[in-house]
Amino acid sequence: MITPLFYDELTVHTQSHDYPIVITESTIGKNSAGKDSSEISNMAAQVTPYIHGQQVLIVTNETVAPLYLQPLQDQLAEQFTVAVCVLADGEQYKNQASINQIxxxxxxxxxxxxxxxxxxxxxxxxxxTGFAAASFMRGVNFIQIPTTVLSQVDSSVGGKTGINHPQGKNMIGAFWQPQMVLADMSTLRTLPARELSAGLAEVIKYALIMDVDFLTWLEQNLPAMLALDLAILGEAVKRCCQYKADIVAQDERESGIRAILNFGHTFGHVIETHEGYGNWLHGEAVAAGMVQAAELSQKLGWLSLDDVARIKRVLTLAKLPITPPPIAIDTALNLMGHDKKVKQGQIRLILLKSLGDAVLTADFDESLLIDVLSQHTQ
Amino acid sequence: MITPLFYDELTVHTQSHDYPIVITESTIGKNSAGKDSSEISNMAAQVTPYIHGQQVLIVTNETVAPLYLQPLQDQLAEQFTVAVCVLADGEQYKNQASINQIxxxxxxxxxxxxxxxxxxxxxxxxxxTGFAAASFMRGVNFIQIPTTVLSQVDSSVGGKTGINHPQGKNMIGAFWQPQMVLADMSTLRTLPARELSAGLAEVIKYALIMDVDFLTWLEQNLPAMLALDLAILGEAVKRCCQYKADIVAQDERESGIRAILNFGHTFGHVIETHEGYGNWLHGEAVAAGMVQAAELSQKLGWLSLDDVARIKRVLTLAKLPITPPPIAIDTALNLMGHDKKVKQGQIRLILLKSLGDAVLTADFDESLLIDVLSQHTQ
Incomplete structure (x- = not known):
């Protein structure tokens, strides 16, 4: 095992147990050094201390498997009984049929x-994988090795697991916490540029809802991140995980403050659902959705026009869309009615009181929401 | 609302929240008094205080719906938005397709x-319903109105929810606690005699694993219970719920003592799986399975032959089978390998150290297990 170039760790506190997020770098997968995988991989070594019992099932997909599966599987097989389940790749396969495969x-x-x-x-x-772990025999252990920026900063922290229903995203699932998360930044070397940008939408989200200083940091560092400076990316991932871990520790089941993590997501869900899962990436939809949420915040007098312009600039710097596709207003409002943040028929949204300060509110005139939606109607 | 003939209540303590089990009697459903349902039903009144929000979905099946659905639905509809999902009746429909209907x-x-x-x-x-509640939007509230003895004393307490996998019973599910349980003993008036007996298998189980005095009580009172003395049945249900609630409070996720509630179930699962779900009722399989577990306990010198004979007598008094169907030994052992209580390949069973005292153990010679299984092989 080689010494990683950097290693950092933080702890997530949850009701069921605490677990670590390890942020590090290895030389797993494709490499130019000509070393064999047993010399250069350390993913298996990182996760092994968190495996109890003798049985391991690795769940991955057709895109990731050729890149990272074999060395992980081979090394774990030296110590455990290892099985593999390779799923089709894409949001459109985030369904019951895939869970049944597992x-x-x-x-x-x-x-x-x-x-x-x-x-x-x-x-x-x-x-x-988390939902399968939550529901197999009423709950077994699982470990996350997120291989995208999006999953490193968002879905791997906080225990939300689940699948889509044909009528709505993430409608079926469970809160289920992993035993550990390994964010191996090296995996980002094989991430398509479009997906890297999509992940940065969630990174920018943390700045907008929690920390305007981090927004300034991002404005300076986004070019290095896009150029795959793994140490800078690792720093950003750690900060985002810490923001999220702090919120999750306060409100694991999203009865209150955790909802602000969904900034841009209600608008974004409309885009994803309307365009069909997989055509707009989640992060792209969230980026355009954050602009809409910012525009509504501006109409309420909370953000300035300069603030909105700054948000659009940073998203553009990350090569993200800032304009949603044309969607009829009635369609958009109807799709918002299926969002989990709707309480008793009232649409509630995460809006910005100022840059770095978000709030969940239903306290806005629907005509202002319609104004925002109509800016992008055909 | 008429005054119930009897009313009792106990509280179940769980990690997520405490909830009440109300054991009472009403005159809901078919009656000979000629009163209309709004005068005579009190199911709705009992559950209403535990409904938060405005939305209610009643899940029932094709057998129960004609008996009890309409008055409950009509009365709740005066206060809430009420939808209904009527599933096919039977263990063979305890699957993903039914969950998807919900x-x-x-x-x-x-x-x-x-x-x-x-x-x-x-x-x-x-x-x-519990698993749908656990997994819809990552968890919503639910209330149990169990209409069988089996569900009143067993499945409605303790938060185990789930469905079957084609290769094994209850393999998919979650721990999810209800807001309240209403055990309305009047519903037992419409329960087929065979199902009443099947439920009594679980009642007898509590006596065998926890309280030999309750076994004596049952030997005296089983005839009255079979004759539908609702007050006696209510007393039995309350005692069983209290036994189970005490165990669940100690060990909600079955890491230890809760496993003893599965006395007879590993053998019983073999019978149910081999014979096809629905051909042997769960309680019937558990009855024959408890005899097998008792026989193994006797071979280990823990029970006397008289104890085993007493167990067979009380099961026979409840009109339950005491002999499993013929199943090849290899088949039975293989089916036991799929049971959730198997740890690292070792079959673990709940056995009796004495009447009223159960233990989870792998500390027996497999040849003795094979002896027990072979008594009933063709």
Missing amino acids: YDVLMAQHFNRDVTLIALGGGVVGDM | YDVLMAQHFNRDVTLIALGGGVVGDM
Whole structure:
């Protein structure tokens, strides 16, 4: 095992247990040094202390498997009984059929409550593996190895797991906490540029809802992040995980403050659902959604026009869309009615009181919401 | 609302929250007094204080719906938005397709996190409604109205919810606690005699694992229970719920003592799986399974032959089977390998150290287990 270039760790406190997020770098996967995988991989070594029992199921997808599965599988197999479930790649496969694939492998292997599931992939793999872990035999252990910026800063922290229903995103799921999260920044080397940018939407989100100083830091460092400076990316991931861990510790089941993490998401869900899962990436939809939420905040007098322009600039710097696709207002309002943040028919949104300060509110005139939506109607 | 003939209540303590089990009697459903349902039903009044929000989904099945659905639905509709999901009746429908039916109604109604699901029916309806509640929007409230002895004493207490996998019973699920349980003993008037007996298997189980005095009480009172003396049945249900509540409070997630509630169930699962779900009722399989577990306990020198004979007598008094169907030994051992109580390949069983004292153990010679299984092989 080589010494990582950097290593950092933080602890997430939850009702069920505390768990670590390890942020590090290795030389797993494709490399130019000509070393064999047993010399250069340390993913297996990082996760091994968190595997209890003898049974491991690695869940990944068709895109990630050729890049990172084999060395992880081979090394874990030296110590554990290891099975693999390779799912189709994409948000459109975040459904019951994929969950059933996972169950079927677990049953075929005669795995039991001692099994540890390992999610190797992005947010979709993580959410589905987590839900399978939450529901197999009423709950078994799992570990996250997120391989995208989005999943490193968002879906791997906080225990939200689940799948989509044909009529709505993330409608089926559970709160279920992992045993550990390994954010191996090296995996970002193989991430398509479009997905890197999509992940940065969630990074920017943390700045907008929690810390205007971090917004300034991002304005300076986004170019280095896009150029795959893994140390800078690791610093950003750690800060985002810490923001999220702090919020989750206060409000694990989203009865209050945790909702602000959904800034831009209600607008974003409309885009994703309307355009069909997978056509707009989640982070792209959130980026355009954050602009809409900012515009509504500006109409309420909370943000200045300069603030809105600054938000658009930083998103553009991250190569993200700032304009939603044309969607009829009635359609958008109807799709918002399926969002989990609707309380008794009233649409509630996360808006910005100022840059770095978000609030969940239903206290706005619907005509202002319609104004924002109509800016982008055909 | 008429005054119930009897009313009793106990509290279940769990990690997430405490909830009451109300054991009472009403004159809901079919009656000979000629009163209209709004005068005579009190199910709705009992559950109303535990419904938060405005949305209610009643989940029931094709057998129970004609008996009890309409008055409950009509009375709740005076105060709430009420939707209904009527599932097919039977263990063979305890599957993902039925859960999807529940999700589909919830989505079609645009129900959200404020919804309360009400399970009106036996254990299958309760387990599925509970799992749907655990997984819809990552968890919503639910209330149990168990209409069988089995569900009143067993599945409605303790928060185990779930469905079957084609390769094993209850393999998919969650721990999820209801807001309250209403055990309305009047519903037992319409319970088929065979199902009443099947439920009594679980009642007898509590005596065998926890309280030999309760065994004596049952030997005296089983005839009255079979003759539908609701006050005596109510007393038995209350005692069983209290036994279970005490155990669940100690060990909600079955890491230790809770496992003893599965006395007879590992053997019973073999019977149910081999014979096909629904051909042997769960309680019937547990009855024959408890005899097998008792026989193994006797071979270990823990029970006397008289103890085993006493167990067979009390089960026979409750009109329950005491002999499993013929199943090949290899088949039985293989099916036991899929049970959740298997740890690292070792079959663990709940056995009796004495009448009223159960233990989870792998400390027996497999040849003795094979002896027990072979007594009933063809």
